[in-house]
Amino acid sequence: MQLDVFLKQVSLNHALNVLIWHAAQAGIEIAALVKQGALQGTTEKTTNTNVQGETQMHLDIRSHEVVLEQLRASGVVAAVVSEEAEEHISFETVDAPFLVCVDPLDGSSNLAINGVVGSIFSILPNTGVATQGSQAFLQPGQAQRAALYVMYGPATLLVLTLGEGTHVFTLDHENDSFVLTQQTVQIPPETSEYAINASNQRYWQPAVKRYIDECLQGAEGDRGRDFNMRWCASMVMDVHRILTRGGVFLYPRDNKQPVKAGRLRLLYEANPMSLLVAQAGGESIAGLEDVLAIQPASCHQRVPVLLGSKQEIQRLREYHQQAKE
Ligand code: AFP
Numbered sequence: 001m002q003l004d005v006f007l008k009q010v011s012l013n014h015a016l017n018v019l020i021w022h023a024a025q026a027g028i029e030i031a032a033l034v035k036q037g038a039l040q041g042t043t044e045k046t047t048n049t050n051v052q053g054e055t056q057m058h059l060d061i062r063s064h065e066v067v068l069e070q071l072r073a074s075g076v077v078a079a080v081v082s083e084e085a086e087e088h089i090s091f092e093t094v095d096a097p098f099l100v101c102v103d104p105l106d107g108s109s110n111l112a113i114n115g116v117v118g119s120i121f122s123i124l125p126n127t128g129v130a131t132q133g134s135q136a137f138l139q140p141g142q143a144q145r146a147a148l149y150v151m152y153g154p155a156t157l158l159v160l161t162l163g164e165g166t167h168v169f170t171l172d173h174e175n176d177s178f179v180l181t182q183q184t185v186q187i188p189p190e191t192s193e194y195a196i197n198a199s200n201q202r203y204w205q206p207a208v209k210r211y212i213d214e215c216l217q218g219a220e221g222d223r224g225r226d227f228n229m230r231w232c233a234s235m236v237m238d239v240h241r242i243l244t245r246g247g248v249f250l251y252p253r254d255n256k257q258p259v260k261a262g263r264l265r266l267l268y269e270a271n272p273m274s275l276l277v278a279q280a281g282g283e284s285i286a287g288l289e290d291v292l293a294i295q296p297a298s299c300h301q302r303v304p305v306l307l308g309s310k311q312e313i314q315r316l317r318e319y320h321q322q323a324k325e
Contacts, residue, residue, distance in 0.1 A: 003158065003169050003178040011162050015076040015097050016123070016145060022074035023100075023121050024158055024169075026067045027150030028176050030105070030119055033062060034152040037114065050084050057111055060084055063104035063119065071100055078126040081137050081267055081299045088134045088299065098145065099124040099137055101267040101299075106149075107234030118151045118236030122272040137299050141271030141292035149272065151236050159185075159240065159276060166243065166280040187282040188246035191309040193228045195238045196250040203254030207287070207319035208306075212250075235264065239273050239307070243280055248308035248316075253287065261286075262304040266296055270305045283313035287320045 001009075003024055007017040033040050041058050048056045064084040071077040071091075078096040080089045083103045101122040108117055123146040129136035148160040156171035158178045166185045169178035194215055201209070218226035230247070232238045238249045253262050264270050274284035274291040284291040284307035294303060306316050 001180040003180070006167070006169075006180050010164060013145075016162070019071070019074050019076050019098055019100070019123060020146060020148065020160065022070040023067075023119075023148060024150070024178055026070040027119055027156070027158060028171065029066045029070075030059075030063045030150070031152050031156040031171065033059060033066075034111075034117065037111075050086075056084065057105070057108045059111060060105050060108050067102055067104045067119065071102075079129045079136070081134070083265065083268055083300075086300075088129070088137060090129060094130045095126070097126055099126050099129060101137060101271070103265070103268040106236050106269065107232070110232075110234050116151065116153045116232065116234050116237040118149045118234065120147075120149045120236065120268055120272050122147050122268055122275075134299050137267060138296040140295055141266075141274055144271060144275050147272035147275040149236050149239075149276070151240055153237070157240070159243065161276050161279040163275075163279065166276050168243075185243050185280040187243060187277065187280045187309055189281065189310040191246040191248060191312055192225055193230060193241075193245070193247040194250065194312075195230045195232070195241075195247060196252075197231055197233070198229070200252075200254050200256060203256040204252050205254075205287070205320075205323065207316065207323040208250060208252040210319050210323075211316055235269055235273060239277065242277070242282065242308045246309045248306065248312045250306045250316075251304065252306065253304035261302045264302060264305050266291070266294060266301045266303045267299055270303050274305070274307060277307045281310065282308050283310050284308075285313055285317055285320075288317065288324070 044058045046056045076096050077098050078094050081101045103120040106118050106120050124139050127136050146162045151157045158169040168182035170181040172179050214223050215227040251264050270291050286304045
């Protein structure tokens with residue numbers, strides 16, 4: 001079943017369906033650029049830095065432009081917050097029904113090594129950006145109308161939730177259309193695989209140190225079984241592995257840079273990925289609270305993210321609670 005047919009079947013919100021179709025078109029355009037690699041100068045760095053102070057890749061900017069072109073053309077988006085722009089971008093359709101928060105090319109530091117990257121979209125209702133400005137984007141993740149990512153890997157995948165389950169579409173390059181290949185993904189509640197950047201270990205909070213230490217002790221420790229570890233430095237790839245076979249992804253708060261609550265951004269990384277995971281039976285916390293319940297304070301706010309298999313996230317929640325006591 002093609003994406004547009006699926007949308008008509010599961011969603012009566014025509015405007016939302018149009019938005020998702022245009023986001024998918026942006027993904028198809030970016031997939032073609034990524035596949036060209038150095039031939040498109042995609043592995044080149046620019047001399048610019050984004051609002052995070054991170055060096056922008058040439059393709060970060062090109063992807064940002066492609067996304068804006070498609071979202072503007074949809075006619076149903078009022079404004080966009082992008083990782084690649086400090087201020088939000090308002091369109092002429094300022095009273096349109098939706099706001100979009102986007103990471104146009106997540107994991108782009110992997111481009112130079114031909115690694116997997118992706119585009120992450122969070123779709124919110126437009127609560128009045130014409131009068132509220134950027135404040136209109138400061139809605140908790142549970143307000144999202146939809147979330148999706150496009151993953152540029154050996155296959156180009158689009159993973160989507162409209163609040164009724166998480167579904168996977170594969171790009172048919174023969175006719176440039178996304179085809180449903182997995183409906184209603186379910187994350188195994190138990191896992192023996194975790195993903196974390198272990199080089200930050202000395203900066204972690206006690207609850208995370210305790211959890212990872214127990215995984216490392218394996219069968220000789222309290223967990224009574226051995227664990228495996230992965231770290232892709234690409235949230236899209238790590239989250240897709242978890243949706244596919246279970247696991248836990250941790251980018252915890254660390255005191256390496258106390259002014260930052262972690263590395264990942266709430267509006268266009270943590271919230272959309274947390275909704276996709278929750279809709280697949282997993283959970284996502286920032287420590288004691290659910291990521292989707294966090295009231296954003298700013299558009300580029302960072303949060304800790306611990307997400308994945310339900311039983312492991314519940315254990316991490318308990319460890320944070322016990323560390324507080
Ligand atoms: P880039 O988009 O700058 O490559 O960052 C990717 C990311 O935001 C997320 O996709 C990864 O999970 C995380 O950063 C990797 O962070 P480390 O480089 O600290 O491992």
